Amino acid sequence: MSLIDRELAGRAIERALRRGGDLAEVYVEERHGFGLTLDDRRVERPQSGSERGASIRVVTGESSFFGHVDGLGEDDLMRVADSVAQAAAGGDARVAALGSVARGSQHPVATPPGDVEAARKADVLRLCNETARAAGDEVAQVSAGYAETRQVIEVFNSDGVAAADDRTRVRLSVQVVARRDGVVETGSETRGGHAGFELIAERPEEVAESAARKALTMLDARGAPTGRMPVVVGNAFGGVLLHEAVGHGLEADAVQKRASVYAGRVGEQVAPDFVTAYDDGSRTGAWGSDGIDDEGTATQRTTIVEGGRLTSYLYDLIRARRDGTASTGNGRRESFRHIPWPRMTNTFFAPGDATPEDLIGGVERGLYAVSFGGGQVEPATGDFVFGVSEGYLIEGGKVTAPVRGATLIGNGLEALRAVDGIAGDLDIASGYCGKAGQRVPAGVGQPHVRLAALTVGGTEA
Amino acid sequence: MNARADLEAAARRAVEAALAAGASDAEAYGEESTEREIRVYDGAVESLTDATSRGVGVRAFLDGRWGYAYGTDLGEDGLREVAAAAHAAAAVADPDPDAGLPDECGAAEIGSLRSPELDGWGTDRKVGLALAAERAARGHPEISQVEQVVYADTDGALALANSRGFAGSFESSAAWSYVSAFAGEGDDLMTGLGLGMGRGPEDLHPEAIGAEAAARASALMGARQPTSRRCPVVLDTLVAASFVGFIGGMLSADAVQRGRSLFAGREGDEIATAELRLADDATLPDGLASGPFDGEGSPRRRLKLIEDGRLLTFLFDSRTARKAGRETTASAERASYRSPPAVGTSNLVVEAGAAPLDELVRRAGDGLYVTDVAGLHSGVNPVSGTFSVGATGILIAGGELAEPVREITIASDLVSMLRSVEAVGSEARWVPFGGSVRAAPLLLGEMAVSGS
Numbered sequence: 001m002s003l004i005d006r007e008l009a010g011r012a013i014e015r016a017l018r019r020g021g022d023l024a025e026v027y028v029e030e031r032h033g034f035g036l037t038l039d040d041r042r043v044e045r046p047q048s049g050s051e052r053g054a055s056i057r058v059v060t061g062e063s064s065f066f067g068h069v070d071g072l073g074e075d076d077l078m079r080v081a082d083s084v085a086q087a088a089a090g091g092d093a094r095v096a097a098l099g100s101v102a103r104g105s106q107h108p109v110a111t112p113p114g115d116v117e118a119a120r121k122a123d124v125l126r127l128c129n130e131t132a133r134a135a136g137d138e139v140a141q142v143s144a145g146y147a148e149t150r151q152v153i154e155v156f157n158s159d160g161v162a163a164a165d166d167r168t169r170v171r172l173s174v175q176v177v178a179r180r181d182g183v184v185e186t187g188s189e190t191r192g193g194h195a196g197f198e199l200i201a202e203r204p205e206e207v208a209e210s211a212a213r214k215a216l217t218m219l220d221a222r223g224a225p226t227g228r229m230p231v232v233v234g235n236a237f238g239g240v241l242l243h244e245a246v247g248h249g250l251e252a253d254a255v256q257k258r259a260s261v262y263a264g265r266v267g268e269q270v271a272p273d274f275v276t277a278y279d280d281g282s283r284t285g286a287w288g289s290d291g292i293d294d295e296g297t298a299t300q301r302t303t304i305v306e307g308g309r310l311t312s313y314l315y316d317l318i319r320a321r322r323d324g325t326a327s328t329g330n331g332r333r334e335s336f337r338h339i340p341w342p343r344m345t346n347t348f349f350a351p352g353d354a355t356p357e358d359l360i361g362g363v364e365r366g367l368y369a370v371s372f373g374g375g376q377v378e379p380a381t382g383d384f385v386f387g388v389s390e391g392y393l394i395e396g397g398k399v400t401a402p403v404r405g406a407t408l409i410g411n412g413l414e415a416l417r418a419v420d421g422i423a424g425d426l427d428i429a430s431g432y433c434g435k436a437g438q439r440v441p442a443g444v445g446q447p448h449v450r451l452a453a454l455t456v457g458g459t460e461a
Numbered sequence: 462m463n464a465r466a467d468l469e470a471a472a473r474r475a476v477e478a479a480l481a482a483g484a485s486d487a488e489a490y491g492e493e494s495t496e497r498e499i500r501v502y503d504g505a506v507e508s509l510t511d512a513t514s515r516g517v518g519v520r521a522f523l524d525g526r527w528g529y530a531y532g533t534d535l536g537e538d539g540l541r542e543v544a545a546a547a548h549a550a551a552a553v554a555d556p557d558p559d560a561g562l563p564d565e566c567g568a569a570e571i572g573s574l575r576s577p578e579l580d581g582w583g584t585d586r587k588v589g590l591a592l593a594a595e596r597a598a599r600g601h602p603e604i605s606q607v608e609q610v611v612y613a614d615t616d617g618a619l620a621l622a623n624s625r626g627f628a629g630s631f632e633s634s635a636a637w638s639y640v641s642a643f644a645g646e647g648d649d650l651m652t653g654l655g656l657g658m659g660r661g662p663e664d665l666h667p668e669a670i671g672a673e674a675a676a677r678a679s680a681l682m683g684a685r686q687p688t689s690r691r692c693p694v695v696l697d698t699l700v701a702a703s704f705v706g707f708i709g710g711m712l713s714a715d716a717v718q719r720g721r722s723l724f725a726g727r728e729g730d731e732i733a734t735a736e737l738r739l740a741d742d743a744t745l746p747d748g749l750a751s752g753p754f755d756g757e758g759s760p761r762r763r764l765k766l767i768e769d770g771r772l773l774t775f776l777f778d779s780r781t782a783r784k785a786g787r788e789t790t791a792s793a794e795r796a797s798y799r800s801p802p803a804v805g806t807s808n809l810v811v812e813a814g815a816a817p818l819d820e821l822v823r824r825a826g827d828g829l830y831v832t833d834v835a836g837l838h839s840g841v842n843p844v845s846g847t848f849s850v851g852a853t854g855i856l857i858a859g860g861e862l863a864e865p866v867r868e869i870t871i872a873s874d875l876v877s878m879l880r881s882v883e884a885v886g887s888e889a890r891w892v893p894f895g896g897s898v899r900a901a902p903l904l905l906g907e908m909a910v911s912g913s
Contacts, residue, residue, distance in 0.1 A: 036553060040719050044557060046550035047529035049799055050542070051516075064508040070515050070533035083511050087584065118553040141720050177720060177844060184844040226689070226911055257502070259608045259643070261650075339508060376835035376851065380608070380643055381650050383868060385835045385851025407836070407849045407870050457849055457870035457911045 002154060002164065003028045004054075004072055006098045009156040012056060014095055015081035017158060021058040021065075021088045023317075024095075025157040027294065028054045028072055029336040032114065035147035038125035046118065053336040056080045058088040059318060066339045096160030105166040106291030106299075107284060109196035113148035113170050116197045121146050124172065124200060128208035132176045135212035138219060140184075141177035144208070146170075146200070155296035163296035169193065169287070169441060171430055172200050174208045178215035185221070185404070187214025187390070192430030192441070194289045214371070214390050217402050224391065224406030224458030230366035231408065231454045232359050232394065236427035237371045239444035242277060243347050243433070244377040245384040245412035250279075250304055250312075251330070251342040251435075252319035254379045261382035261413055262310060270310045271416040274352060277305040279314055281329050281345030287430035288346040288443035295331035295340050302328045304347075305416075316342045334438040341436055346443030352422025356448040359421045361397040367406060367456050368392040368399050382412035385457075407457040415451055423448035465618040468493050469630040471535045472622035475519050478544035480624055484521035484551070486562050487544070487624045488757065491517045491535070492798045494617025497584070501591040501610045509584070518798040521547035525556035529801040563779035563789055566627035567760040568753035572746045574633035576661025579616055587612055590667050591638065597671025598642040598655065603679035605650070606643040607671075613637055614662060619752075627758045635749045636662045637893065640671050644678035651684060651853075651867070653677030654699070654833075658749065658891055677832060681853060684865035687912040693828035693883075694871065694910070695821045695857065696903045699892055700831050701811070705739065706895010707837060708875060709806040712766060713792070714781035716804075716843070723846035723875060724772060732772045733879035737903075738812035739767040741776060741792070748808030750897040756795035756802035764790050767879075778804045810899045814885030821886050821904040823860035829910050830855045830862060831871065846875035852910075872909045881906035 009026045016024040029052070036046040054077055055068035065088040067080040113121075125144045132142040151167045171192030178185050189211040193199045233241055246262075254260040262270075281299030283289050290299050295317050303311050315323070316331030319342055332343035360368060373387035388406040392399045428445030472489040479487035498510040517540065518531035528550025532543040591612040598607045613636070620630035637658035644651050655673030657665045696704065716722040724732070733739075743751050743761035754760055757779060765773050776792035777785065781804055794805035822830060831854040841848035849872040856863045873881075886902030 034550075036550075042555040042557060044527075044554050045529065045801060046553040047531075047801065048546045048550055049531040050546075051533050053533065055512075061505075062502070063506045066508060066510040066512075068510075068512045068514075070513070087509050087511065118550070122553050143719075179720075184842070186842070186844065257608050258606055261648075337512065337514065339510060373836075378652060378835075380652055381648070385870070387836055387849065404842075405847060405849050405872065407851065409851060409868050409870060455868070455913075457851075457872070 101164040131205040131208040140179040185218035221402040221404035226458040234370035239446035276350040348445035421450040469620040486522040566758035594667035601675030640674040642674040651681035684867040702892035702900035743807035756793035759791040813889035
């Protein structure tokens with residue numbers, strides 16, 4: 001069963017192109033979500049939501065005209081088509097015939113979360129609460145959240161694209177506050193994927209154990225060192241560094257506006273020859289994966305760095321057309337209320353030959369940055385700053401004391417050049433990426449990676 | 462006006478539907494808006510968005526438990542489905558003895574929150590405004606690229622009704638514009654942001670927005686990493702707004718009661734210097750978070766948060782107030798119909814001081830003027846208040862602005878920072894960072910600045 005009739009989609013496209021345009025697109029979406037939280041030992045804020053809506057986009061030359069409406073009725077669609085047509089003019093796209101769409105999920109969902117009783121989801125949170133509190137007397141507060149969404153989309157455009165996707169995502173997150181003699185630390189952990197409830201059902205308490213361990217460990221932290229030193233970045237969430245400092249600069253909109261330090265560098269050696277990295281929206285079950293992107297292009301694995309050379313930018317349809325190339329399946333949007341932008345899916349370094357112990361063992365004095373509290377990058381220059389939420393000193397090739405208050409300060413190109421070792425323990429973590437006011441699920445990941453030198457802003461000399 | 466009445470009627474019907482589904486109490490929040498966003502690039506429209514949205518969210522109470530549901534269908538069946546879903550969700554929650562609707566509801570008298578001129582502005586005129594902002598930035602000799610120019614406005618109504626007989630609605634509009642410009646090339650490229658906001662496009666000054674972006678970017682040209690030092694710091698208005706917004710979030714009674722705020726147990730304490738006066742005020746006609754009632758129907762008011770250096774109160778909604786044996790401060794905020802109310806700030810207002818920025822710089826002597834911070838939300842520990850954030854700015858030498866600097870971190874903790882405010886600047890303005898904040902430059906006594 002489709003959300004809208006393809007014949008109706010065709011008429012809306014024609015209507016939108018009434019006054020001209022190079023491309024017209026109809027995007028329709030139905031989304032159901034459920035979530036609940038546990039805080040201060042209490043399950044609270046259970047909420048469910050349903051949305052149905054459509055958007056229409058007309059592209060003329062370098063301009064995009066876009067409108068959206070809540071609802072999928074014929075009147076709704078035609079009204080948006082009219083308002084978009086009124087703004088657009090010029091160009092003369094011919095409307096290709098639309099095929100029928102086959103909706104299916106490209107990623108296995110064993111247990112649709114909507115089929116699981118809400119009480120069971122509440123029990124998962126209670127288990128996480130008990131597990132985290134049992135981890136130590138110093139655990140002062142535990143909060144946990146569970147969220148699921150099922151999003152069905154259909155995309156039609158005047159080039160004949162007719163595609164659909166059925167996406168199910170689940171995510172569990174736990175945050176633990178530990179306190180000792182006025183020292184307060186937090187630890188958090190998440191588990192999420194493009195998958196069904198089975199992902200959560202499998203030992204959810206591990207998520208709580210990990211969050212509690214981080215908070216408790218950090219209670220013993222001392223001030224972070226300051227200065228340039230080798231940095232070993234942890235796997236999974238450590239990939240935030242790659243996402244922020246490199247990935248955003250490869251998104252084609254930034255490149256085309258010369259707002260990226262990576263503009264004009266495809267083919268250039270930007271990292272040592274053992275470094276390879278991907279953006280992979282097709283990776284089975286990963287948090288940032290989909291069957292198709294939000295413009296109807298099949299998701300794919302795009303090699304962004306191969307043998308240390310920069311090999312590709314990340315494209316949506318519009319930016320690909322401008323560069324005379326094909327979309328890499330990175331046209332993503334938060335919902336029907338949003339216009340697509342080139343966005344990362346799951347971005348990660350390929351595994352190497354080393355072990356994490358090799359990488360750490362080679363450092364006389366440095367920082368082991370396991371997870372980041374987040375970070376910020378200026379894509380135009382590649383300059384970045386990351387707060388290290390879980391970090392340790394490395395002394396004499398061994399991880400010694402935890403440290404607090406460390407930040408990594410540097411530049412994406414400089415950091416890529418500084419990579420001097422990659423381990424084999426690739427893992428992908430689930431995060432959200434914000435850009436242009438839109439928030440989309442993004443997988444970040446990597447194996448353990450060592451950077452020969454990076455500036456650490458700490459609290460100690 | 463009609464849309465507003467329809468919305469209020471829909472909210473009332475949703476409340477009735479939730480009671481019919483078995484809820485002991487219920488509340489419905491409806492929202493309808495029209496939004497436009499125009500992006501221009503290189504003298505032409507890059508994208509133009511024209512959209513309408515409409516939705517309703519229902520909070521259903523059931524013996525001390527509550528659940529929430531939302532939907533976009535405001536027809537009879539749609540409202541019934543949302544109400545039933547909220548009622549069903551409530552059964553999953555654990556009981557909370559303090560949960561419930563506010564004991565007293567009502568609306569404050571405030572003036573119109575809608576631009577009288579917005580209707581008269583056609584799309585072409587708004588595009589013209591965005592193009593004028595771009596031209597103003599491009600016209601600056603040091604500007605190499607104008608990356609983003611955005612104009613956006615929103616015009617809508619919202620309504621709230623509950624089973625205690627409250628029903629209210631109001632209309633509001635907002636318009637804002639920002640420009641991001643680059644100065645220099647390659648490794649020496651620096652960026653600058655210019656912005657303006659108001660009730661409608663008539664409040665925006667495109668030349669000033671473009672010029673601000675250009676001035677900020679070009680002032681940083683040739684920035685280098687300085688040596689580490691401890692020195693007085695002047696925070697630019699935008700940076701001050703980010704910090705103040707963050708501090709405002711920590712004053713939520715919910716964060717305090719859950720042990721997640723560094724201000725827990727500090728009510729009445731001296732936490733700042735007497736120079737810093739901070740209020741939360743949802744009744745200001747030019748504050749974009751203003752309204753006659755909060756997200757659960759309590760009448761809005763002006764709330765003094767920090768005066769004479771003392772922390773006077775936290776921000777309470779009805780639930781946190783009940784828990785603390787207090788009265789609500791009407792601080793229940795709604796992000797949209799897609800989420801239930803939560804304690805938060807409305808318009809945070811830093812009272813402007815007497816000294817203009819150049820006097821703050823003079824008083825700093827040898828120090829740092831911070832024009833941008835990165836990673837504030839990841840760089841601050843909300844419980845301890847310690848922070849270490851990336852920054853760019855301009856060194857101050859002998860009371861004058863000297864060479865620009867980058868790749869630095871500033872580290873301190875929020876309470877030490879509040880206690881080191883030596884003066885508040887006179888140039889107050891609205892900034893959309895950290896919520897809706899009316900901020901001014903701040904002179905701080907001393908901070909650790911780490912560079913090379």
